[in-house]
Amino acid sequence: MSKNFYHYPVWVRIWHMTNAVLCLFLIVTGFSMLYSDPANDLVVGFKRAVSVHNICGILLTVSYTIFLFGNLFTANGRHYLLTLKGLGVRLWQQGYYYVYGYFKGEKAPFPVNSERKFNPLQQISYVGVMYFVLPILFVTGWALMFPEFILKKFLGFSGIFLTDQFHVVLGFLIIIFLFIHLYVSTMGKSPMSNFRSIVTGWHESH
């Protein structure tokens, strides 16, 4: 018997939608700057890419701050609290399910319920992205907007060079996360059920 859970309050849904749109703009404009080529129509012009990237970066920082406060002061934050004890085993169980158990028709080892919104693999990746990758992306991104504050030299390398390399590497991580996030989202009750959930707020269980 399937049961639906209200897991995505309005503020989470609005934040998630904003986050998704801004990230898409940032990825497209970031790629356009990294692979800037006036002869290539696939990339946005450098000047426009810089402007849009800067504006979206600022907006994403605001949106992230709202998310951070939301997690601090609402129940949503508990889903991002990792329990380290037994984490390795739980990650293995979930990974095994995705690559093997799922096809054998086994039950999900960590199904969504009223207390659990994320399985262990989702939880560790969301915690990693939201609490580690994004903050460093913000710091490096803001630093590149105000390069006069970047150290001129660090460990023999140009400060701007290192900052930008960090920014690019983390940008790639976000793209990789995005693809995995989108694909795993198709593994709900039906391929579209999880996408419906983040719009309606109700999670449809198997």
Added chain:
Amino acid sequence: MVFKDLFFCLFLSFALVSPAGAAPQQDETGVEKKQKGAEFSLYANENNENCLKCHGRLVYTITDTVSGLTRKDLMAEHTFISPDAFYKSVHWSFNCLDCHGEGFKSFPHPLEVRFETGWSCLDCHGYDPAYAQYKFEEIDIEYQKSIHYTATDGAFTCWQCHDAHYYNPLARGTGDGRENILRSNEMCLHCHGNPEVMGLVTEKELTMVLPRHEWLPNVDRHLAAVRCIDCHTRMTDNVLVAHEVMPADSAVNTCADCHSQNTILMGTLYKYASKESRDQKGFVNGVIFRNDSYVIGANRSKFISMAGLLIIAAVLAFALVHTIFRIIIRPIKKYYE
């Protein structure tokens, strides 16, 4: 902003006259180098020190040979020659009279020698196989097409940028890159930052440099990292440093001209370095790092790009295989259940 511009010009003016600080060393340094240069000079028996005892000092002493009176006086800035800088230039081996007229031998100098016109670079270096690699003739062709020539009826000469007393090649990969950029831009600001100097060759009113460049993000960093001529000359393959200075409205004003893989900087500022080394340290346009510069869009790590794209491709491939399994295996499994 006007104040900022004024400060910038004052700073550069100071930088231009600052070799004066080295004047006390001129006797020792000058004499030593003079002897080395003597063998190359037409006037090997002459002595530059006769000229430099006045023109090599900001404060010089003159003596009335009749009355025996002496007095100190200030040397005019434009007739002062820093001995230290002169003896470090490529023309260090010359005697003053190799280039200046015999009239200068007498003092006070007769009025007519003040109308002496300076030699152009081509007068000595043109059509000489010994200097063929520098392509002075090509430079002259570009110069004659430049706004400097056409807008001043030829009043603008090589000397406005290249004072032969102090000339040293900047673009051939020697010395500190940022320092070379500063020196190059000083040449431009010597006129474009000084209305009086600019007034010697044109009646055109001087426009302030910084306000015209405020469209650039982080304008100070841009102006410290590239030479004026990188945007204001027509790029050419003929010579190492392009000399066809274009009208201001024809200058580069598209970000992607520099911020792209095919950055024009590789054909301008980094032309010499890029000829020596097209690629460095696994980075696209890596020679730009020589100047401690990093140009977003022009520079990127090949390794990071390759690794990132490969991982993304691997994720997509995994998702594709997983999807195929979901489509094929799960329904079969369910059917048998």
